[in-house]
Amino acid sequence: MFAHIGEDYVINSAELLVILNWDSFILSEDNRKILENLKLQDRIVVINDEIKKSIIILEIDGRMYGIISPVSSGTIAKRLLNFNLYIDNYLDQD
Incomplete structure (x- = not known):
């Protein structure tokens, strides 16, 4: 998906580990350390x-990457679910 x-x-979605609300994520000291490590390793993308x-955390080829998005975590989750429902319905039409 x-x-x-x-x-x-x-x-x-095969690479997706977690989608988190940015405001909640950044409150945690541990999360800020993760973010700093991703920045140091040049594995973070800020879309806007x-x-x-x-913030979307992905695992690609055994490495963790982060993407900071202007789209809410709920909207991204809905997009993933809607795509999956669309594909399931499309495949059932045979």
């Missing part, structure tokens, strides 16, 4: 510097 997460970015609504 795939989901559009803002601007020209799409994620593959002005609008930060969610």
Whole structure:
């Protein structure tokens, strides 16, 4: 499954670890350390510097990556679910 997460970015759910609300995520000291490590390793993408609504953590080839998105975590989750329902319904039409 795939989901559009803002601007020209799409994620593959097979690589998805977690989608979190940005405001809740950034409150934790441990999360800020994770974010700093991702920045140091150049494994973080900020889609829009002005609008930060969610952070998506992915695992690609055994490495953790983060994407800070202007789209809310709830909207991204709905997009993933809706895509899955669409595919299931499409495949059932045979």
